[in-house]
Amino acid sequence: MSMEKKPRVVMARRMLSLTATTATVALTATAPAADAGIWRETSSIVLHQASATTATSSKIEGEGEGTTQAESEGEGAGTHAKGEGEGEGDAHAEGEGEGEGEADAHAEGEGEGEGEADAHAEGEGEGSSSGEGEGxxxxxxxxxxxxxxxxxxxxxxxxxxxxxxxxxxxxxxxxxxxxxxxxxxxxxxxxxxxxxxxxxxxxxxxxxxxxxxxxxxxxxxxxxxxxxxxxxxxxxxxxxxxxxxxxxxxxxxxxxxxxxxxxxxxxxxxxxxxxxxxxxxxxxxxxxxxxxxxxxxxxxxxxxxxxxxxxxxxxxxxxxxxxxxxxxxxxxxxxxxxxxxxxxx
Incomplete structure (x- = not known):
């Protein structure tokens, strides 16, 4: 077994805001015309995750990629969420949540999300136990x-x-x-x-x-x-x-x-x-x-x-x-x- 030692940690002087970071990237890069749609989606994803460096989910409404984690009956193809989630989604919402982009919504109720997903379902969901992007x-x-x-x-x-x-x-x-x-x-x-x-x-x-x-x-x-x-x-x-x-x-x-x-x-x-x-x-x-x-x-x-x-x-x-x-x-x-x-x- 390994010996437990306290790590020597140098805390960041300030937590970088990914919103600012990705804004800089966006200003210095030009999206190819053929990927304009992907560019807009990527920007949305990046800005969402930039504001969540603690990996906590935001409570949002929308429709798109995300993880559905609803604490209800799960009915979702390829989800491992506690709830009812359809598609490949990452929505963790409270209430009825439809997540847009790769947004996180924590839901107690019914969550709907299309896209790549992670749904932990207790109920009728198809999919596996846990992990990112399963189902x-x-x-x-x-x-x-x-x-x-x-x-x-x-x-x-x-x-x-x-x-x-x-x-x-x-x-x-x-x-x-x-x-x-x-x-x-x-x-x-x-x-x-x-x-x-x-x-x-x-x-x-x-x-x-x-x-x-x-x-x-x-x-x-x-x-x-x-x-x-x-x-x-x-x-x-x-x-x-x-x-x-x-x-x-x-x-x-x-x-x-x-x-x-x-x-x-x-x-x-x-x-x-x-x-x-x-x-x-x-x-x-x-x-x-x-x-x-x-x-x-x-x-x-x-x-x-x-x-x-x-x-x-x-x-x-x-x-x-x-x-x-x-x-x-x-x-x-x-x-x-x-x-x-x-x-x-």
């Missing part, structure tokens, strides 16, 4: 598939690092989460590609970790699962891959905000999730920077520079070391990577 349909697009595959890989990366560090209890928890939280979102796309073996491969990693097998055996099992994940990424456009990675950086920001609530690392597990997600994003961006075409290489290189700005928010896997506890570092990187990726055809 039927969330894995249908290239961006969502990249995000969800990388989400699972990020948990495995964190678990492997913890196992190698000797924190077996924490490693076991992380290794179990890909199947528990996310596999339902990618099951159909993987089956269509003949890659449903991934479920068994991830389950084998979790079983070996529970049995406290030698680290070399865990690493070999991880490498086999990662090879399947890489095969699943084949055929995805560079644009979809990078946009999916930007979405995962945003998820990492949400989990990081929970981890540092109260001005200290109060939830080490969420910190480790965020750490693992960003390691996968970095590896994937480097791969695109090395193998993509000219435009994709340029965007990936720019994205890596933005991602590097998040390093200040982290110490090691156990939350030790000097760090600036500022979720806006992650949200800002997500926004900039997304805007860069929109330049790709």
């Amino acid at each position: 039927a349909g969330s894995g249908d697009s290239g961006q969502a598939l990249q995000r969800d595959l990388s989400f699972m890989e990020g948990h495995l990366r964190a678990g492997l690092a913890l196992y190698e560090a000797g924190d077996l209890a924490a490693a076991k928890t992380h290794m179990g989460h890909p199947i528990e939280e996310k596999y339902g979102a990618v099951a159909d796309p993987l089956a269509e590609r003949g890659l449903d073996r991934l479920r068994g491969q991830i389950s084998a990693i979790a079983a070996a970790t529970e049995a406290e097998a030698p680290a070399a055996e865990i690493t070999a099992a991880f490498d086999a699962a990662r090879a399947t994940i890489e095969e699943a990424r084949e055929g995805l456009s560079n644009k979809d891959q990078i946009l999916g990675l930007a979405q995962l950086v945003r998820v990492a920001g949400e989990e990081y905000a929970v981890a540092v609530e109260g001005g200290s690392i109060s939830n080490l597990h969420e910190y480790q999730d965020s750490w693992g997600f960003l390691r996968v994003v970095e590896d994937e961006l480097r791969q695109i920077a090395e193998t993509g075409d000219g435009a994709a290489r340029h965007v990936a290189e720019e994205a890596l520079e933005y991602l590097a700005e998040t390093d200040a928010a982290f110490g090691d896997i156990q939350g030790q070391g000097e760090m600036t506890l500022d979720p806006s570092l992650l949200f800002g990187a997500a926004a900039r990577i997304e805007l860069e990726a929109l330049e790709l055809g």
